[in-house]
């Protein structure tokens with residue numbers, strides 16, 4: 066490793082993963098919109114025979130947006146932010162470049178085949194862990210490769226202090242590695258049945274309540290380590306960099322980090338309230354969920370306070386708008402989650418549409434907005450061109466914000482209505498409504514959600530178009546911008 | 554006492570232990586800044602000044618740092 070005047074950061078991997086983020090984003094959200102429409106108009110289930118039913122498409126939606134879109138976004142930003150905050154270029158190590166490219170191709174081919182496999186009904190039927198074991202092996206390999214290039218880059222760094230974003234990326238790496246391995250432990254049915262089953266189809270190594278506990282320890286922490294931790298990593302880099310303001314309190318960022326690590330892992334049992342898991346564990350899940358407000362808001366407030374004295378940027382830089390809205394939605398969903406984890410509230414909320422409502426104010430408002438903002442910030446640096454259209458960014462912002470609001474408000478109303486109707490009893494204790502009564506009442510809200518989906522995907526396509534035009538016809542920049550992203 | 558109850562108590566005491574650790578960490582952060590041993594806020598600049606040619610905020614590994622010297 067030598068200092069060299071012409072040394073530059075190598076963005077080739079960041080670019081490749083950016084393309085995948087956009088590809089999987091469009092795919093995953095189109096399927097999301099289709100399944101939302103199917104809930105409102107069931108005839109749409111029969112467009113493609115068995116391949117087009119809600120049950121076949123739902124796992125495609127969830128896996129594509131989580132393991133396709135979000136994880137690509139995490140990789141894209143890591144290969145950008147990692148180099149910059151460690152002050153070392155990937156190009157300085159041929160080995161790391163090779164590992165990075167190998168990771169990219171293995172991931173790309175693996176993710177495509179995995180999605181196709183779900184389409185053909187090749188599934189373990191465990192939520193967010195539907196991939197059959199051969200794909201789990203690919204996931205593990207990709208993850209190990211990421212680990213090698215991450216640790217390798219850290220190993221050759223010039224900046225000895227690890228910036229807070231690196232801590233979060235490391236936590237994402239370690240957290241997912243641990244969760245994924247433990248939850249996906251399974252045995253091919255061929256071996257479990259002495260030759261009757263299949264080599265390709267597997268069943269979980271855990272059973273009954275234990276399986277449920279491991280599953281939701283995994284499921285909830287997938288939210289923590291895929292939807293929260295790396296997204297915070299992004300905001301701690303991109304918001305200060307774009308606004309030119311250092312993080313409001315670095316100490317608070319450290320404290321929130323450890324707070325989050327400590328608390329998140331214990332909150333998963335809030336998915337199993339009123340079920341057969343031990344009572345103390347349910348209470349612990351509720352209690353830790355409420356405590357989780359503190360580190361979550363610690364990070365969110367730190368982001369908002371970073372803008373202190375600079376709020377004028379909110380009006381004239383749409384990129385800041387995306388990031389501030391993302392932090393605000395992060396606050397919303399991290400207060401909503403704890404409320405849903407209170408046992409008495411959960412008795413109404415569980416199994417209702419309020420849950421997907423909560424999921425999507427988080428993912429659409431926070432995760433996707435932050436990832437898009439990161440790509441908007443990186444694009445002019447990666448392609449050495451100005452962003453194609455500021456006006457289109459503004460339109461996209463308002464279109465998608467409207468869509469998120471329509472999505473979560475309709476699901477709040479639908480969920481609470483549903484929860485109340487299911488438990489309503491008359492004076493003799495008989496249930497007052499049958500299931501179909503609720504379906505009839507909920508129809509308008511499902512329609513609103515489907516419309517929200519159409520608006521949101523439209524916004525995402527505008528984003529993709531804006532990036533495409535930036536790459537191809539954006540005004541060429543002679544110098545890399547330092548803070549504010551230039552846009553036409 | 555059966556295994557479930559034991560697990561419950563273990564979880565309770567571990568929580569207490571971790572809470573103490575976390576509060577200890579807050580005290581540690583503020584105290585070492587007050588004593589002038591470290592300046593945590595300077596790390597915020599790593600994101601702002603991040604050219605490959607920029608001077609690192611800290612260019613020695615943690616084991617070789619002498620904070621008191623640096624902050625004088």
Ligand code: HEM
Pocket residue numbers: 093094095097098099100101104123126127130131134135418420421424425428429432433514517518519521522
């Ligand atoms: C156009 C945007 C989107 C639409 C219209 C949409 C729609 C849907 C629908 C209809 C469901 C099934 C709900 C049910 O079973 O009742 C769902 C589930 C889910 N979606 Fe989306 N989605 C969108 C984007 C996203 C994105 C971007 C993410 C993550 C980054 C995401 C993550 C999830 C998750 C984790 C679930 C499972 C929720 C649960 O089990 O409660 N969605 N989505």
